[in-house]
Amino acid sequence: MSSLIPVLEIFGPTIQGEGMVIGQKTMFVRTAGCDYRCSWCDSAFTWDGSAKDDIVMMSPEEIYEQLVEIGGKAFNHVTISGGNPALLKNIGELVQLLHENDIKVALETQGSKWQDWLTEIDDLTISPKPPSSEMDTNFSILGDLLERVKNSSVSLKVVVFDEDDLTYAKKIHKLYPDVAFYVQVGNDDTTTEDDQMLISKLLAKYEWLIDQVMNDDEMNNVRVLPQLHTLVWGNKRGV
Amino acid sequence: MSSLIPVLEIFGPTIQGEGMVIGQKTMFVRTAGCDYRCSWCDSAFTWDGSAKDDIVMMSPEEIYEQLVEIGGKAFNHVTISGGNPALLKNIGELVQLLHENDIKVALETQGSKWQDWLTEIDDLTISPKPPSSEMDTNFSILGDLLERVKNSSVSLKVVVFDEDDLTYAKKIHKLYPDVAFYVQVGNDDTTTEDDQMLISKLLAKYEWLIDQVMNDDEMNNVRVLPQLHTLVWGNKRGV
Ligand code: SF4
Ligand code: SF4
Numbered sequence: 029m030s031s032l033i034p035v036l037e038i039f040g041p042t043i044q045g046e047g048m049v050i051g052q053k054t055m056f057v058r059t060a061g062c063d064y065r066c067s068w069c070d071s072a073f074t075w076d077g078s079a080k081d082d083i084v085m086m087s088p089e090e091i092y093e094q095l096v097e098i099g100g101k102a103f104n105h106v107t108i109s110g111g112n113p114a115l116l117k118n119i120g121e122l123v124q125l126l127h128e129n130d131i132k133v134a135l136e137t138q139g140s141k142w143q144d145w146l147t148e149i150d151d152l153t154i155s156p157k158p159p160s161s162e163m164d165t166n167f168s169i170l171g172d173l174l175e176r177v178k179n180s181s182v183s184l185k186v187v188v189f190d191e192d193d194l195t196y197a198k199k200i201h202k203l204y205p206d207v208a209f210y211v212q213v214g215n216d217d218t219t220t221e222d223d224q225m226l227i228s229k230l231l232a233k234y235e236w237l238i239d240q241v242m243n244d245d246e247m248n249n250v251r252v253l254p255q256l257h258t259l260v261w262g263n264k265r266g267v
Numbered sequence: 268m269s270s271l272i273p274v275l276e277i278f279g280p281t282i283q284g285e286g287m288v289i290g291q292k293t294m295f296v297r298t299a300g301c302d303y304r305c306s307w308c309d310s311a312f313t314w315d316g317s318a319k320d321d322i323v324m325m326s327p328e329e330i331y332e333q334l335v336e337i338g339g340k341a342f343n344h345v346t347i348s349g350g351n352p353a354l355l356k357n358i359g360e361l362v363q364l365l366h367e368n369d370i371k372v373a374l375e376t377q378g379s380k381w382q383d384w385l386t387e388i389d390d391l392t393i394s395p396k397p398p399s400s401e402m403d404t405n406f407s408i409l410g411d412l413l414e415r416v417k418n419s420s421v422s423l424k425v426v427v428f429d430e431d432d433l434t435y436a437k438k439i440h441k442l443y444p445d446v447a448f449y450v451q452v453g454n455d456d457t458t459t460e461d462d463q464m465l466i467s468k469l470l471a472k473y474e475w476l477i478d479q480v481m482n483d484d485e486m487n488n489v490r491v492l493p494q495l496h497t498l499v500w501g502n503k504r505g506v
Contacts, residue, residue, distance in 0.1 A: 050490070051449070235500075252290050
């Protein structure tokens with residue numbers, strides 16, 4: 029029998045709204061638990077206790093069955109997100125099961141924990157957290173992780189809210205210049221239901237971030253992206 | 268002496284707003300001339316005569332010099348667009364010159380003409396035109412082209428305005444299932460200056476396109492994207 033994974037949400041198919049496979053049709057599996065407490069976390073329910081009664085302990089087989097029940101035949105890509113799924117050793121079994129069924133797997137983690145299965149991920153996003161998160165990056169763990177996944181399809185993504193974050197992003201890019209690098213507009217209003225206002229604010233911030241990066245000759249091989257799902261669906265969950 | 272290339276715009280750095288390297292910091296070189304007349308062409312000035320006095324005949328060296336004059340050291344990626352740059356045999360010399368200066372090159376063409384230099388492009392987007400364009404696809408030329416670039420970094424992109432276009436997109440994806448496939452929201456209002464209205468309309472259309480693709484099990488390994496530059500800058504040119 030497989031060991032169990034704490035799951036908070038399974039939904040899709042929808043688009044991946046961020047990062048290296050932005051726009052990709054995918055299913056989402058969201059795991060519970062995080063070793064960080066980012067000030068602006070948009071998935072705080074995965075770790076702040078507010079959704080603890082919704083956590084379901086599922087085997088990889090059960091997760092796969094539920095994916096098929098919800099998505100039917102309309103998917104061949106699954107994104108595992110959190111929280112920090114890299115806290116969970118047995119994600120490796122899920123990845124293997126998905127691969128056996130010809131499904132590609134994307135995963136995002138802040139890069140604070142190593143797991144051997146990280147090298148098996150098809151689209152791996154490492155997203156170290158900038159100063160505005162109020163978290164500290166352990167550069168030794170991050171560097172070691174990036175060294176070990178370097179033959180995989182891996183990208184670095186930094187969410188940027190302000191100038192300090194941008195300085196941090198630049199530092200990350202300089203440290204690992206050969207890793208595909210993404211900066212993303214931060215959403216600092218994750219509760220508003222006024223979608224019009226949110227869209228205007230996020231597009232203005234996106235334009236600011238573009239301007240900063242365009243004028244900076246230390247940020248050349250960089251991709252600057254918004255969160256597409258927030259532009260389309262605002263702060264709604266599970267879409 | 269190099270032969271000359273008809274150039275209409277050189278600008279940047281800005282982001283690539285579409286397709287396989289969406290968000291990438293890049294300079295743009297727009298060439299004049301197209302063998303198509305798409306009904307909704309957003310670059311009609313490249314072929315309808317309205318900008319014919321702005322065309323400058325430039326050597327690859329002159330284009331490179333102007334890129335450096337405008338972009339300084341703040342770029343290492345250039346996107347060649349049109350019109351249809353694949354009408355121009357001597358783009359190959361420009362690509363070579365850019366590569367010699369450690370600059371990556373992206374290029375978009377509808378896939379109606381072969382050029383040997385197509386295999387040298389770092390990010391090659393082939394964008395066959397759907398029925399709403401009122402153009403006919405020559406599938407024999409397209410298929411031959413895709414066969415010859417298959418070891419390159421190539422993607423197919425279809426702009427979708429309506430259901431017929433979506434059917435066409437599906438046909439293209441089925442014919443070439445191994446080529447990375449993108450569908451993009453069409454902008455059918457390329458003159459309005461009412462940005463708020465345009466953004467709302469484009470995001471609604473984007474949501475429609477997402478819905479269509481998500482529910483379709485013949486469109487699984489697909490990426491669905493908007494045009495980011497239109498969301499940020501509306502119909503403005505040269506940004
Ligand atoms: S690492 Fe991610 S899930 Fe964890 S607190 Fe930060 S933003 Fe939230
Ligand atoms: S192929 Fe491109 S440039 Fe040519 S008419 Fe169509 S949209 Fe315009």
